[in-house]
Amino acid sequence: MILESTLISKLANISPDAILMDPVKLYGAVTVNAKAQIGKYTYIGNGGYVGRGVTIGNFCSIARNAEISPINHPTDYLSCHPFQYNNNHFTDFKDYSAHQRVKGPTANPAVIGHDVWIGAGVMICQGVTVGTGAVIAGGAVVTKDVPPYAIVGGIPAQVIRYRFDETTIERLLASQWWDLEPKDMVDVDFTNVPEALEKIGAIKLHMGLKNRSVLAGTVDNSASGTSSGIVWISTPTAYADMNALDRFTSIEVISHEPGKDSTSALVAPGVYPIQSTSFDAKRGWYRLTFLVDGKPFKGKLARKKFSFKLGTTQPRGNAE
Template sequence: MNLKDWYWRRWIRRHDCKLSTPVSAFGKRARLTLEQGVRIGDVAVGVATYEVSIGAHTYMRSDGSLDVVASIGRYCSIGSAVVIGQEKHAHPSDWLSTHPFQFTDTQWQYDQPRKPARVGHDVWIGQGAMIMEGVEVGTGSIIATRALVTQDVPPYAVVAGFPAKVIRYRYPEDVIERLLASRWWERDTQQLVDLPLHDALACLEQIEGLAPARYSRIDVTRKGCKVLAVQ
């Protein structure tokens, strides 16, 4: 690790976040906006990554990648070797060849269509799962280990398979509606932990009176880091 990477890693830790990926390994246009409490392992933040916001208390284990993705919500639990925003059109399928020799330092230009993936709040993504670009992963959902997610995932659904399909929902429809309406992830964490967290229905009765959370944010790019306004 060079001196610049060492400095910014320590700077990020001082601002209550963790990022194991060296900033020098970022793609030129990549920008991560991290809320307080984010913990990210050594993941690829490459040429397909542009601006990605990651919400408070979300963690992501190492060996995965952030590709064509715009946002990941708060309180997400993301396992190792997870790929979010896997490109669908990185290579042309209707040219003479699929190989990039055709548009690398030539007169031809391949403008691949890109639509970023988005991950809601409180999403649990198992080890080795892959979420394709353009997919919307709903709040409260669970993505099983090694699932291939090619379509939008409804809130509080549990999906598994290759390709992934809904196998069940975590709660009845009326409870899901109440959980989404509560927007509990916007409440102060220190007050949330005083609730009966083992009983979602009991928590819903008490969430409304809790104080809103206020988190500091930082921007991380290949050039370095800076503090943003509190939200």
């Protein structure tokens, strides 16, 4: 979790196991629990609570005192109190800690899409999915899934209306504009949605073509890692073309130097099958693994010491 410290309040309580993309803004006493993930350009107001394992997309606007996926208590046990399944709250009290416990309720984290506006004092219950572009009115209690671009309110929350017609919603979802950076959209007229979508489509096409032009040439490993065999590929516009590596099936190694580790296993020049590719949103880089003699390569790949080209000359491989 690498973030600008000036964007995170000193009062915020963030689990070391949480993943916050850069940038994220937390105002005041925000709690972010373990395994939670928060997308770029999302901000959360004072008193916000993000439960364990919750996923929040990019460009979300979350007002003060919003609770997302708070802990459930059992209603079919002897008691609703957590003394039955954990020793939290009274850890130092001997009689409490000695209690024989049963299994507690299973967490079912909420999922929040991109560009979601959550009003002040909203509670989003466990297991709920809030679709991209949705708006939740202040004070609402959300117990059921919210469709994309719906405006909901009340207790329990009900659909009031939709932000756009069905065709426009489909176009918005297909555009995935939230993958872009604000700087990419400086010439977009946000008040005219049809024209904005046309412009964004052209921007993403242009950025994708530039990105694929880079990938068509000789590429170097972008990171100095441990002996994991993972190839990291960084391009200036990878975030706008996340699936660019899907079409490649092989890697042609041009050169591999050991860097500072002279004992590292080296890959001889040649063509090898790709095992897997993905886009790591946290780094903004592509991640690639490949096979050597039918087994995943695990050697060290120093930064700028591993040069290769991507191709389609061999089918993707599965480890033996």
